[in-house]
Amino acid sequence: MSDDCKAIDPLVTPFVDGELPLDDRRRVEQHLTVCPPCHSRLAAEQAVHDAVASQRSHFMSCAPRLLRARCEAAARRERAGVPPPRTRAEGLRRLWSTSLAPIALAASLVVVVGGAFVYQLTDSSATAMAAELTADHLKCFALNAVLGTQDSPAAVEAAMFTGFGWKMHLPSSPSRMGLELVGSRRCLYGEGTVAHVMYLHEGRPVSLFMLPRSARAEQFVEVLGHEAKIWCVGDRTLVLIAREPRRQVEELASYMQASLSQQH
Numbered sequence: 001m002s003d004d005c006k007a008i009d010p011l012v013t014p015f016v017d018g019e020l021p022l023d024d025r026r027r028v029e030q031h032l033t034v035c036p037p038c039h040s041r042l043a044a045e046q047a048v049h050d051a052v053a054s055q056r057s058h059f060m061s062c063a064p065r066l067l068r069a070r071c072e073a074a075a076r077r078e079r080a081g082v083p084p085p086r087t088r089a090e091g092l093r094r095l096w097s098t099s100l101a102p103i104a105l106a107a108s109l110v111v112v113v114g115g116a117f118v119y120q121l122t123d124s125s126a127t128a129m130a131a132e133l134t135a136d137h138l139k140c141f142a143l144n145a146v147l148g149t150q151d152s153p154a155a156v157e158a159a160m161f162t163g164f165g166w167k168m169h170l171p172s173s174p175s176r177m178g179l180e181l182v183g184s185r186r187c188l189y190g191e192g193t194v195a196h197v198m199y200l201h202e203g204r205p206v207s208l209f210m211l212p213r214s215a216r217a218e219q220f221v222e223v224l225g226h227e228a229k230i231w232c233v234g235d236r237t238l239v240l241i242a243r244e245p246r247r248q249v250e251e252l253a254s255y256m257q258a259s260l261s262q263q264h
Contacts, residue, residue: 130221140187151182169259194211197210208256225243
């Protein structure tokens with residue numbers, strides 16, 4: 001993270017919340033025009049902010065009392081401010097609690113607290129399925145921002161075969177499409193897990209999910225500020241998710257389809 005990014009980092013959340021003075025807001029806007037990673041981070045936080053805001057009344061009525069108390073306590077600490085971290089370990093914990101935990105918590109709330117509109121609908125609603133996967137997309141990239149992991153194509157392919165019996169071969173020249181491989185994860189979904197392959201497209205997060213033993217009609221879904229392209233290969237459903245224009249997502253999905261359509 002550059003010095004400029006470090007200076008902008010504490011301004012991102014108040015920027016999204018609309019609480020920055022005009023001069024600071026212009027400073028953030030100027031930085032975002034030249035820094036794709038910060039732009040991606042802000043886009044992710046904005047997406048979660050919008051999702052939580054749209055379901056505010058539902059969350060307030062359904063969230064467990066202990067969870068509400070913890071959120072209120074975290075908000076009070078944030079408003080009160082805290083002294084600089086004394087050690088690197090404390091700094092990482094601070095980064096999680098002040099920057100990444102709100103993103104992960106909010107995304108988790110979309111899935112856990114809002115279970116009535118996600119889990120119970122995923123079998124019949126492509127929108128609900130895309131909402132759950134988009135929440136995982138946000139959480140995984142927020143976590144990777146701290147861990148900084150980057151897997152090789154061979155490691156990802158091995159993980160897909162070991163975890164899902166999926167003999168996939170990643171696109172051989174992703175840089176032609178401006179793609180850079182980040183890695184892979186196994187994400188909880190319904191009563192099982194799904195495969196999650198993570199890319200950056202010109203610095204912006206892109207996720208490819210694979211749902212085993214699932215068949216969905218090919219379609220586009222717009223959810224939580226993201227576009228999701230859904231298609232099937234055999235008995236697997238593939239979902240590509242990105243916060244980019246639909247035309248761009250279609251191009252990326254077509255590129256992935258061309259590489260994966262013959263793989264079983």
